[in-house]
Each structure stands twice: as structure tokens, then as C-alpha cells.
Amino acid sequence: MKEDKKLLTDIEDALANCMKCGNCMEVCPIYKEIQTEAAVARGKLSLMEAVINGNAEISAGFDQRMAMCVSCKACAVKCPCGVKADELILRGRQAAVKARGLNPIKKQVFALLANRTLFDFALRMAGLFGPLQMKKLPGRMAVVARFPMPGLDRRRVLAPFAATPLRSQFPEHINAAKPRMKVAFFTGCTINYVYTDIGQAVINVLKANNVAITIPAKQHCCGTPVYMSGDVELAKVFAKHNVETFERVNADYIVAACGSCAEAFKIEYPELFHDEPDLQRQARNLAAKTYEISEFLVDVLRFRQDTLGPVPATVTMHDPCHMARGIEVTAQPRAIVAAIPGVKFVEMKEPARCCGAGGSFSLAHYDVSRKINDRKIADIASTAADTVVTSCGSCRMHIVDGLVQNGRNQECLHVVQLLDKAYEAGKCLQFKQP
Amino acid sequence: MESCLLNELRRIVGTAYVLTDKEDLLCYAYDATPGFSHMPDAVVSPANTNEVSQVLALANTEKIPVYPRGSGTNLSAGTVPTKGGIVLQMTRFDKILEIDEANLVATAEPGVIVAALNKAVEQFGLIYPPDPGTVATATLGGTVAENAGGLRGLKYGVSKHYVMGLEVVLADGSILQTSGKNVKDVAGYDLTKLFTGSEGTLGVITKIIVKLVPAPEAKKSMMAIFSNLDNAGNSIAAIIAGKIIPATLEILDNATIRTVEDYAKVGLPTEAEAVLLIEVDGIPEVVEKEAAKVVEVLKANHADQIQVAKDAAERDKIWAARRAALPALAKLRPTTFTEDATVPRSKVPEMIRAVNQAAAKHKVTIGTFGHAGDGNLHPTIVCDLRDKEEMERVYKAMDEIFTTAIRLGGTLSGEHGIGLGKLKYMEDQFGEVGMKTMRAIKKALDPNCILNPGKLVGEC
Ligand SMILES: Cc1cc2nc3c(=O)[nH]c(=O)nc-3n(C[C@H](O)[C@H](O)[C@H](O)COP(=O)(O)OP(=O)(O)OC[C@H]3O[C@@H](n4cnc5c(N)ncnc54)[C@H](O)[C@@H]3O)c2cc1C
Ligand code: SF4
Ligand code: SF4
Ligand code: SF4
Numbered sequence: 040m041k042e043d044k045k046l047l048t049d050i051e052d053a054l055a056n057c058m059k060c061g062n063c064m065e066v067c068p069i070y071k072e073i074q075t076e077a078a079v080a081r082g083k084l085s086l087m088e089a090v091i092n093g094n095a096e097i098s099a100g101f102d103q104r105m106a107m108c109v110s111c112k113a114c115a116v117k118c119p120c121g122v123k124a125d126e127l128i129l130r131g132r133q134a135a136v137k138a139r140g141l142n143p144i145k146k147q148v149f150a151l152l153a154n155r156t157l158f159d160f161a162l163r164m165a166g167l168f169g170p171l172q173m174k175k176l177p178g179r180m181a182v183v184a185r186f187p188m189p190g191l192d193r194r195r196v197l198a199p200f201a202a203t204p205l206r207s208q209f210p211e212h213i214n215a216a217k218p219r220m221k222v223a224f225f226t227g228c229t230i231n232y233v234y235t236d237i238g239q240a241v242i243n244v245l246k247a248n249n250v251a252i253t254i255p256a257k258q259h260c261c262g263t264p265v266y267m268s269g270d271v272e273l274a275k276v277f278a279k280h281n282v283e284t285f286e287r288v289n290a291d292y293i294v295a296a297c298g299s300c301a302e303a304f305k306i307e308y309p310e311l312f313h314d315e316p317d318l319q320r321q322a323r324n325l326a327a328k329t330y331e332i333s334e335f336l337v338d339v340l341r342f343r344q345d346t347l348g349p350v351p352a353t354v355t356m357h358d359p360c361h362m363a364r365g366i367e368v369t370a371q372p373r374a375i376v377a378a379i380p381g382v383k384f385v386e387m388k389e390p391a392r393c394c395g396a397g398g399s400f401s402l403a404h405y406d407v408s409r410k411i412n413d414r415k416i417a418d419i420a421s422t423a424a425d426t427v428v429t430s431c432g433s434c435r436m437h438i439v440d441g442l443v444q445n446g447r448n449q450e451c452l453h454v455v456q457l458l459d460k461a462y463e464a465g466k467c468l469q470f471k472q473p
Numbered sequence: 474m475e476s477c478l479l480n481e482l483r484r485i486v487g488t489a490y491v492l493t494d495k496e497d498l499l500c501y502a503y504d505a506t507p508g509f510s511h512m513p514d515a516v517v518s519p520a521n522t523n524e525v526s527q528v529l530a531l532a533n534t535e536k537i538p539v540y541p542r543g544s545g546t547n548l549s550a551g552t553v554p555t556k557g558g559i560v561l562q563m564t565r566f567d568k569i570l571e572i573d574e575a576n577l578v579a580t581a582e583p584g585v586i587v588a589a590l591n592k593a594v595e596q597f598g599l600i601y602p603p604d605p606g607t608v609a610t611a612t613l614g615g616t617v618a619e620n621a622g623g624l625r626g627l628k629y630g631v632s633k634h635y636v637m638g639l640e641v642v643l644a645d646g647s648i649l650q651t652s653g654k655n656v657k658d659v660a661g662y663d664l665t666k667l668f669t670g671s672e673g674t675l676g677v678i679t680k681i682i683v684k685l686v687p688a689p690e691a692k693k694s695m696m697a698i699f700s701n702l703d704n705a706g707n708s709i710a711a712i713i714a715g716k717i718i719p720a721t722l723e724i725l726d727n728a729t730i731r732t733v734e735d736y737a738k739v740g741l742p743t744e745a746e747a748v749l750l751i752e753v754d755g756i757p758e759v760v761e762k763e764a765a766k767v768v769e770v771l772k773a774n775h776a777d778q779i780q781v782a783k784d785a786a787e788r789d790k791i792w793a794a795r796r797a798a799l800p801a802l803a804k805l806r807p808t809t810f811t812e813d814a815t816v817p818r819s820k821v822p823e824m825i826r827a828v829n830q831a832a833a834k835h836k837v838t839i840g841t842f843g844h845a846g847d848g849n850l851h852p853t854i855v856c857d858l859r860d861k862e863e864m865e866r867v868y869k870a871m872d873e874i875f876t877t878a879i880r881l882g883g884t885l886s887g888e889h890g891i892g893l894g895k896l897k898y899m900e901d902q903f904g905e906v907g908m909k910t911m912r913a914i915k916k917a918l919d920p921n922c923i924l925n926p927g928k929l930v931g932e933c
Contacts, residue, residue: 055808057805058808062609064544074518074565075516076500076501076545081500087504100495119800119804120803120809121804414932
């Protein structure tokens with residue numbers, strides 16, 4: 040049997056468990072916009088079954104339909120039969136890659152990603168030359184393209200690439216006076232190359248809590264984007280590199296300020312190496328000490344609250360899919376916001392509904408991802424909040440885009456940035472009260 | 474399908490709303506019924522009544538089968554395009570047209586999701602009672618066409634008790650209005666009822682007028698555990714004889730209890746023969762009184778354990794067991810048949826015992842739960858469709874279950890409809906004259922048999 044098809048027969052039993060009840064229709068953000076059966080999990084699982092039964096081919100059409108998924112996991116959580124449709128759909132993409140090869144644009148991008156030095160160079164260049172191509176939008180860390188760029192919708196609002204990546208702004212080791220512990224910071228690419236302000240906030244907040252920080256210079260992208268596209272072999276290369284790098288630094292804990300990055304370390308890496316016991320053991324060790332930043336601050340560090348100053352803001356929160364349903368961290372970011380004096384917190388109606396970013400999904404299917412995002416923006420708007428906080432750089436970028444497109448002026452920050460502001464305000468407070 | 478025909482369809486509804494790619498067609502080859510699958514030639518999504526009318530007129534002239542489809546959650550293969558042709562996807566009909574508070578009536582298009590209608594009328598203190606397990610996904614059109622019921626069926630009935638009027642496009646494309654907002658309306662044949670439950674075989678529903686009822690002010694839930702099935706059965710009879718009509722009166726049998734406990738750990742004793750879950754609703758004083766009386770009846774009938782929910786959290790805990798029933802059973806094996814055998818409620822224990830015997834005799838796994846108060850049971854058979862030998866035993870057990878239901882004076886379906894799944898037993902229930910009459914109606918309204926051909930009344 041051909042290897043591509045074998046990838047699907049491996050999951051034949053998992054596919055057969057879908058009883059076609061249609062419960063996933065209620066929650067699938069893609070189905071809500073497109074309204075065809077092929078858009079919902081049930082349809083995509085049936086297509087894979089059809090391939091196994093010889094009723095369909097792994098065609099361009101198959102590929103396109105597997106692509107219509109933001110991997111938000113909403114279907115898997117809803118499914119009465121415990122079918123993990125999001126993972127099975129990734130398997131479908133993997134089969135498509137095996138059968139048909141990666142699509143040419145992705146191939147180029149991934150070839151770049153694979154070479155860490157080149158990758159770093161390219162994204163730095165983007166930071167240096169970005170201003171020539173991008174027009175800055177006032178006040179919100181956002182830009183739009185001046186010229187058409189391949190694979191990018193011109194209307195789309197992006198964040199500028201940083202002139203200096205985060206990891207070049209800071210030394211590899213940041214010590215504390217009497218450090219309580221040593222934490223390794225996995226920055227992920229979004230924070231390193233784009234949202235350095237989030238990374239800066241993570242460092243400030245850890246410092247405020249007397250933690251020694253190490254930011255391993257050789258870390259690579261977590262690999263989630265390539266994994267999601269079905270290129271599992273390349274994802275493994277990234278994962279192996281990161282596992283070995285972080286094993287070497289020997290920190291007490293590893294933190295990431297991105298739900299997907301944390302999920303990669305906590306869940307995906309150990310699974311990726313199911314047939315390489317040594318690596319799997321290493322990955323498991325690391326997984327056990329990896330935390331998403333809010334989770335770490337609340338559950339492990341019990342962050343300082345006596346030095347927090349007031350931040351006058353009305354705040355609402357978007358839960359990234361991989362936080363809410365991936366690593367199931369939703370209470371901790373709320374606990375952080377609740378601890379900040381002066382903040383009025385207003386919950387939106389569906390905080391954990393996908394914002395539509397879905398990694399590269401929003402690049403390839405901008406119109407659908409915009410529609411999903413418009414619902415999120417409407418939900419945000421109905422709270423009367425002036426600030427939206429979230430825990431993922433891609434979500435932040437997508438929400439900022441949505442806010443601009445819908446003529447809204449809310450600010451969008453990472454939760455940890457709000458906390459950073461509060462520590463900053465606390466310093467002034469001490470200054471005023473001798 | 475010929476290309477000029479497809480072009481004509483595209484002209485009627487717009488190119489984007491005719492799907493012909495194989496990958497899309499494969500996704501309309503099934504519904505929630507195991508064991509049936511067939512690809513259509515095209516999927517057509519009309520936007521309004523006029524477009525439906527044009528599509529049907531064309532299909533009728535060309536004698537092309539048409540299968541109306543809502544969300545495809547039915548359990549009787551009602552939307553499987555067994556003869557190819559057109560799947561008529563009705564989900565673009567998604568508007569609630571009017572909520573008439575003064576008359577307690579709502580008018581909506583068939584593609585509206587039932588839960589969305591309930592959400593819209595909630596602010597007026599009203600509910601639309603039919604609530605199948607799929608309320609959050611099923612369409613109003615699909616539920617009306619299927620005559621769907623739900624957990625509240627005992628007190629509130631099924632869809633047909635709430636449909637007041639319909640707009641229907643007949644097979645030749647002509648448009649029919651039936652009844653309307655009048656509470657009393659005895660003019661002519663009751664066409665509204667005829668189309669309600671017609672499973673897409675007599676016409677395509679394009680507009681629905683439904684009756685709404687005041688939302689109950691208070692609810693009280695309780696759970697009773699029985700080590701003896703007959704005591705549970707006697708309790709059901711005694712509650713009704715005591716002139717109390719609970720909104721919900723559900724039963725779980727031993728196989729279901731064990732599976733639920735294994736899966737959800739809700740604290741059920743696995744040796745119990747039956748669990749009854751009861752909810753009374755209405756005006757607070759009456760609810761209190763009725764709940765007390767139900768407890769009395771349960772005690773008199775030797776319930777081993779009775780729990781009454783004191784608040785919303787406890788109520789939720791009680792219903793967790795019922796909510797877990799289908800998922801827990803479904804997770805046991807790949808394929809799940811949720812059957813719909815219904816008997817007069819006094820026969821519930823006898824029916825459950827017959828199901829258990831059938832399960833033992835044919836060596837298949839069946840858990841039975843369901844709406845005991847209205848006699849509507851869901852023997853749920855879990856198996857693996859890919860195992861031919863096992864499936865033979867499954868179908869034998871099914872035959873036995875349905876013959877028993879009919880022998881006990883029951884019916885083939887309490888809420889899921891007939892479709893293809895239960896077609897072969899229809900003659901047993903209705904006899905030759907009954908079937909002839911139904912086929913005559915089908916032929917009068919759809920002489921070319923283009924609407925959901927072969928379903929409900931079989932070939933004609
Ligand atoms: C897990 C699960 C639990 C369920 N629980 C219940 C329950 O508690 N009670 C219950 O009654 N049912 C239940 N069902 C069955 C199913 O949800 C109902 O039959 C529902 O009414 C189907 O609605 P739908 O929109 O999916 O219709 P579909 O499945 O799309 O269609 C159902 C039938 O209606 C016809 N139809 C659809 N739209 C139209 C139209 N506009 N005009 C004419 N004909 C039309 C179709 O041709 C088909 O014959 C359950 C199903 C599942 C999978
Ligand atoms: S909810 Fe689960 S079982 Fe139901 S159709 Fe979706 S994937 Fe299949
Ligand atoms: S993961 Fe999200 S987008 Fe993908 S099928 Fe499931 S619900 Fe839809
Ligand atoms: S998940 Fe996103 S931000 Fe995190 S490392 Fe991967 S690509 Fe970068």
C-alpha cells in the first residue's frame with residue numbers, strides 16, 4: 040500500500056468512531072461561515088474514510104478541504120464519542136503532503152524555516168527593511184503592506200517585524216539578586232521577531248519576582264506551523280533541536296508566553312518521539328517542567344501582589360484555542376487580571392471561541408478568517424472594554440487586524456503586559472509614598 | 474447529471490450554490506444513521522421559496538430525485554440520496570421572520586437551528602418545547618419534517634403539537650399554504666399535520682408557523698434508583714395515575730447504568746436494575762406539591778434511593794447521568810444505532826426485558842435508556858459496521874425489538890421517523906390498507922416520486 044494511504048489506514052479505527060451525529064456543527068467556526076458539510080469535522084473525517092475505502096483519491100480537492108480547519112479543537116471537546124477530529128485532520132494533511140508534496144509557497148517558506156541561521160537572518164532583514172514595505176498605523180503596533188506581497192492579502196494589518204529581535208536585545212542570562220529559581224524562556228518566533236514587547240514584559244515580570252532567567256540563544260521555532268501543515272518530518276527536526284537545547288540549559292522550569300508554544304513542549308514533543316525512546320524520555324522531562332507564563336506565575340511562582348500599582352482599564356479576555364482546549368489554562372490569566380488594582384474585568388460572551396487566526400490558516404484563507412474574526416470583534420465590542428488581553432501573539436495580531444478593519448480603537452495586549460504595567464505603576468507608588 | 478441541467482440549476486440558485494465536486498458530494502452521502510451511504514449528483518442550496526419552486530419544477534419534469542436536507546442529524550437515513558440526484562440543502566433559510574408575542578406564535582424559515590429559535594423567544598419568557606438531543610444543531614425544518622420530540626415529550630408532546638401552519642413547495646413546484654395563526658381552525662383536511670412528519674416525501678417546507686408556550690417558572694429534578702425493574706415500571710404508572718405529568722421522566726437500564734458509571738463516574742450503583750430521572754415544572758407552589766407527591770410514590774414503590782436536587786448545581790448533577798448515556802454507550806464501539814421503539818408506558822418494563830433477551834440471544838451489546846414516561850425507549854446497539862457477521866446478529870436483534878414493540882401495541886417510532894431504517898416493519902404496523910392509503914397520498918402529491926423516493930412508504 041502506498042505510504043500516504045497507510046497514514047490514513049493507521050487511523051481507520053479512530054475515524055470509524057465518528058457516529059456522524061453532527062454535534063461538531065454547533066461549534067466549528069469554519070462551518071458557521073461556509074455552511075457546507077466538507078467544512079465541518081464530520082465531512083472531513085468522511086472524506087478520509089472515502090480515501091481508505093477506495094471511493095476517493097488524495098486529490099487537490101481533498102487537500103483543499105483538509106486545509107479548511109483552524110485546528111481550534113472545538114469539535115474534539117464537543118464530540119460525544121471522543122473523536123479527536125482536529126488531530127485526525129492534521130493526519131489527513133500529512134497524507135496529502137506525502138501524496139502530493141507541499142504546496143510550493145509553503146515549501147519555500149519551510150525550507151527557510153529549517154535553517155535556523157538563515158531563518159534568523161531573513162526575519163532580521165524583515166525587521167530592518169520592513170519599514171520600506173510597510174506603512175505604520177498610528178498607535179497600535181501595527182502596519183499594512185505598501186506593496187503587494189506574495190501570499191499576503193494587502194488589506195491585512197500586521198505587526199511590524201522588530202528592528203532588533205528580542206534575543207539580540209538581551210543577554211542569554213539575566214541574573215537576579217537572590218534568585219528563587221532559574222527559568223528558561225522559550226520565546227517562540229512571534230515574540231522574538233515581532234512582538235518583542237511581550238518578551239520584554241515576560242522578562243520584567245520574572246525579574247519583579249526575583250527569578251533568574253535564561254534565554255537559550257540557539258532555540259528554534261517550536262515547529263507547530265509546519266506540523267499543522269502536515270510536514271511531520273520537519274516538525275521533528277525542530278522539536279529535536281529544541282529538546283536538546285533546553286535539556287542542556289538545565290533550568291528549574293521552562294516558560295513560554297504562547298499557548299501553542301507551551302502545548303508543543305508539554306504535549307506534542309513527547310508524542311512526536313513515540314518511536315525514539317531516548318528523545319521521548321528527554322521530551323517528557325522537559326514537558327513536566329514547562330508552563331505557560333500565566334500558569335507559571337499563578338500556580339508555581341505565586342507572583343507578588345504587594346508591589347502592584349493600579350492600571351485604570353476596562354479589560355476583556357480572549358482565550359486562545361490552544362490555551363482553552365489545548366493546555367486547558369483559562370483560570371490563571373483571569374487570576375492575574377483580577378489581582379491588578381484599578382482593572383475592571385468584563386467577560387465577553389464567548390471568550391474561548393476561535394479568533395480565526397489558526398496559524399497559517401489566516402494567510403491562506405484570509406476572507407474566511409476575517410469573517411470568524413468579525414464575530415470575535417463584535418463580541419469584544421459588546422463588552423465596552425477598552426483593552427483586550429490574550430495569551431498568544433498570533434491571536435493578538437489577528438485581533439488587532441480585526442479591530443482596525445472594523446474601525447474599533449480597543450488596545451490588544453498579552454496578559455503579561457498588563458501585569459508588567461501594574462508592576463511599573465507599583466514602582467511609582469513607592470516613589471510617591473516615602 | 475447532464476451539464477445543461479446543472480447549468481439550469483446554477484442559473485436558478487447561483488453558481489456558488491451548486492456543488493458537484495466529488496469531494497463535496499461524498500460529504501452529503503450520509504446522515505447520522507449508520508449503514509446507509511450514497512453519493513448525490515449535485516448539492517443545491519436555494520435561498521428562497523421561489524428558487525425551491527424552480528428547482529422542483531425542473532426536477533419534476535426531468536424526473537430527478539430530490540432529497541431535502543437540514544443538518545443531516547436524523548436517525549432514519551432520511552437524507553441519504555440513495556438514488557442519486559439532488560440534495561436540496563435548506564440551511565440558507567435561516568431567518569426568524571416574526572415573534573408574535575401577542576399571539577404566542579413565531580414564524581421562521583426551515584433552516585433556523587432549533588436552539589436559536591429558543592434563544593430568540595427566551596427574552597419574552599416563552600419556549601418552543603420540542604427539544605431533541607440535537608437542539609443545538611438540528612434545523613426547525615428537519616425537526617418538523619421528522620416530527621421530532623425530545624426530553625420534554627411527556628408533558629409537551631412532539632413537533633406536531635406546535636406546528637400551526639406551513640408554506641410548502643409541492644413536487645411540481647407549486648406553492649401551498651396550510652393553516653396559520655388561528656388557535657381554532659377546523660377548516661378542511663389538516664394539511665399542516667400531513668406535512669409535519671412527512672420526512673421530505675410530500676413537499677419541501679419553506680416557512681413554519683409555530684406555537685410558543687410560557688416558560689415554566691420553576692423546575693424540580695429528582696433521581697430514584699431501583700434494584701428491581703418492575704418497581705421502576707410501577708412507579709411510572711403510579712406517578713401518572715396520581716395525575717402528575719412530569720415534564721421529563723427518563724429511565725436508564727442496567728447496561729446503561731454500568732456504562733455511564735464506567736465512563737462518567739457520577740455515582741450510580743452498578744448493580745441497580747433501573748434509574749428514573751424525573752423533572753416536574755410549572756408554577757413554584759405546584760412544583761413543590763408535585764415533587765413531594767412524586768417522592769411519596771417512589772417510596773411506596775420501593776425505590777432504594779431517592780435524591781431531590783436542592784439547587785441548580787444539584788439539578789445539573791442529576792442530569793449528568795442522562796446526558797452521559799448516549800456518549801458513554803457510543804464510546805464502547807465504533808458504530809451506534811439509536812433505535813426508537815415505543816410502547817404504551819405500562820409496557821416499559823416488559824419492553825426493556827425483551828430488549829435484554831434479544832441482546833443476550835444474539836450476543837450483541839444493547840443499552841436501553843429513554844423517555845419512559847411516554848413509553849419512548851432508545852435501545853442503543855453498539856457494534857462495528859465493518860464486522861459482517863456481527864451485523865447479521867445486530868439486524869436480527871433489531872427485528873426482534875421492533876416486532877415486540879408492535880406486539881405490545883407500540884409503534885416503530887416515537888420521534889425519529891421511519892425513513893429507510895424502519896421501512897421493512899411498516900406493513901406490520903399499518904397493514905395493507907394503511908400502507909395503500911399512505912402510498913395513495915404520496916402518489917397524489919408527488920406522481921413522479923421525485924421527493925425522497927423509496928423512503929417512508931417505500932417504492933411506489
Ligand atoms: C445524538 C442524537 C440525538 C438525537 N436525539 C433526538 C431526540 O431526542 N429526539 C428526536 O426527535 N430526534 C433526535 N435525534 C434525531 C434528529 O436530530 C432529528 O430527527 C432532527 O429532527 C433532524 O433535524 P435535521 O435538521 O438534522 O434534519 P435532517 O436530518 O437534515 O432531515 C430530516 C428529515 O427531514 C427532511 N427535511 C429536512 N428539511 C426539510 C424541509 N425544509 N422540508 C421538507 N423536508 C425536510 C429530510 O428529507 C429528512 O427526511 C437525534 C439525533 C442524534 C444524532
Ligand atoms: S461530534 Fe464527533 S461523532 Fe459527532 S459527527 Fe462530529 S466528530 Fe463525528
Ligand atoms: S478543529 Fe476547529 S475548525 Fe477544525 S474542524 Fe474542529 S471545530 Fe472546525
Ligand atoms: S507557536 Fe507560533 S509563536 Fe510559538 S514558536 Fe511556534 S510559530 Fe512561533
